[in-house]
Structure formats: structure tokens, C-alpha cells
Amino acid sequence: DGGITQSPKYLFRKEGQNVTLSCEQNLNHDAMYWYRQDPGQGLRLIYYSQIVNDFQKGDIAEGYSVSREKKESFPLTVTSAQKNPTAFYLCASSARVGNQPQHFGDGTRLSIL
Amino acid sequence: AQSVTQLGSHVSVSEGALVLLRCNYSSSVPPYLFWYVQYPNQGLQLLLKYTTGATLVKGINGFEAEFKKSETSFHLTKPSAHMSDAAEYFCAVSDRTFGNEKLTFGTGTRLTIIP
Numbered sequence: 001d002g003g004i005t006q007s008p009k010y011l012f013r014k015e016g017q018n019v020t021l022s023c024e025q026n027l028n029h030d031a032m033y034w035y036r037q038d039p040g041q042g043l044r045l046i047y048y049s050q051i052v053n054d055f056q057k058g059d060i061a062e063g064y065s066v067s068r069e070k071k072e073s074f075p076l077t078v079t080s081a082q083k084n085p086t087a088f089y090l091c092a093s094s095a096r097v098g099n100q101p102q103h104f105g106d107g108t109r110l111s112i113l
Numbered sequence: 114a115q116s117v118t119q120l121g122s123h124v125s126v127s128e129g130a131l132v133l134l135r136c137n138y139s140s141s142v143p144p145y146l147f148w149y150v151q152y153p154n155q156g157l158q159l160l161l162k163y164t165t166g167a168t169l170v171k172g173i174n175g176f177e178a179e180f181k182k183s184e185t186s187f188h189l190t191k192p193s194a195h196m197s198d199a200a201e202y203f204c205a206v207s208d209r210t211f212g213n214e215k216l217t218f219g220t221g222t223r224l225t226i227i228p
Contacts, residue, residue: 004156031214040122042203042220043157050214058215090156094214099145099164099207102216104156 002027006091006105012113013078013085021076021108023091029103030096032074036060037088037107046089049074050096078110086111115140117204119219127227132176132191134222136204139185144206146187147216148178151201160202163187174198199226 004025013019025032031050035043045058049068063082068074074093078085088109092102120135138144145164149157161172168180174197178189187204204219 006156033215040220043216043218045215048215088154092157096214099162099209100214101147101159101162102157102214104149104158106156107154109154 004091004093004103004105006089006108008108009106011108011110013110014113016080018077018079019110021078021089021091021110023074023076023105024072025074025091025093025103026072027093027103028071029093030071031094032068033092033094033102034058034064034066034074034076035090035092037090043090046076115144115206115208115217117206117217117219119202119204119222121222122220123223123225125225125227126194128196129193132189132194132198132224134189134202134204134224136178136187136189136219137185138187138204138206140206140208142209143180143182143185144208146178146180147205147207148172148176148187148189149203149205150174151203151221153200157203160189194224194226196226196228199224 007022033048034046047066049055065077091105094102116139118137147162148160161170163170163180171177205216
């Protein structure tokens, strides 16, 4: 079955440490997205990519970085500059057509040690 | 910029009662409209979408939503609530402009079903 795989499901970060969240899709989608979810705030867009080797900042990109070297993969790095990284992170993908829905992975929950 | 408002961060209904979750958008041009459901510690699953055509849209799990342009609304309903409907529901919109597929989400409504 086609879908989006996020790993790990749970991740712990020490102070001053960078951590990388993995997102892989086999839906042949061009566009991929990273969201941060905090209680009561809905989903906020961190970064998105519409094509390989290109990506744009979303609404809350500070303290995060991404790469898009392959169509299937869109890893997110939470850097030490992100002072409040504890959240649920969701990856999504879609075709590059606005009337098509985004498909979501099952998320990674990041906590601070 | 588009925005989405979901009235009521928490809604409780009795099992078997009508479910009504409200969503209003602000956009000069009607956007594409989506409802997603999220169960605890999981990703979002598409319930239904409106892009064009018939304004009453049927989705999975017995849910439906009606697009009302004059009211800029896309409320989600289900005639009879089931315990398995307990979850968080998100309304989202995307621009009709080609190459701008980003979604703007509401803040969500947590639905509780009372036995």
C-alpha cells in the first residue's frame, strides 16, 4: 500500500543537540510538507517542497532545516536554535494540484530531556 | 491571506445525536475545502473535500458537509453520533491558484461522545 512513513515515532532531544526526523513517501507525490502541532493551535506549516532540490519556508521555519534530494524523502532537522521543540510533527505529501488532498504520516513526537 | 475559523474547540454530543462541527473561511474567492479527522497520536485522515459541483459532499464514516458560499461556511455533520467518532476534527482550505497547494488549517474541534 502507498503511504507516508515517519520515523521515529518518539524522539528525545538533549539541550544543544540537533535531531533529524525522517519522512518517506511512495505515493509519487511532487509536494511534501512539514507541520508542527501544539495543543489548541492546529497545524502550523514549517517547510514545504514542491519539487526535488527546492523548498520554501512556511510560517514557523526558524530553528528548523530541511532537504529534498530525492522525490521520496523530505527529512526535517530540528536544530539547537529551536528553543521550544517539544511538539508533535507531521509530514504530508500531495500532488501539485490544489484540489487534491494532502496525505499524512503518523507523526513523530519530540520531547526534551 | 486565507483564514479558517472553527467555532468551538470542544463539542460534546450524546451517542445517537446529531453531530455539527462548524467551519467558516475568509477568502475573496471560494477555496478548495477539506475536513480531516485525527485520532490520538496519529496523523490526519481525509473525511471529505469540496472542489466544485454539488455543494453537499458526502465523506467516509457517514459524515457530510455543505458548502455555502453566501455564508462562507463548510460545516460538518453526521446524523447519528457513534462512540468511534470521538476524535479531533480539522477544517482546512487551499487556494485555487495553480502551484499554491498549501493548506491553511483551523485550530481544530475535539469531539467527545457521551454514552
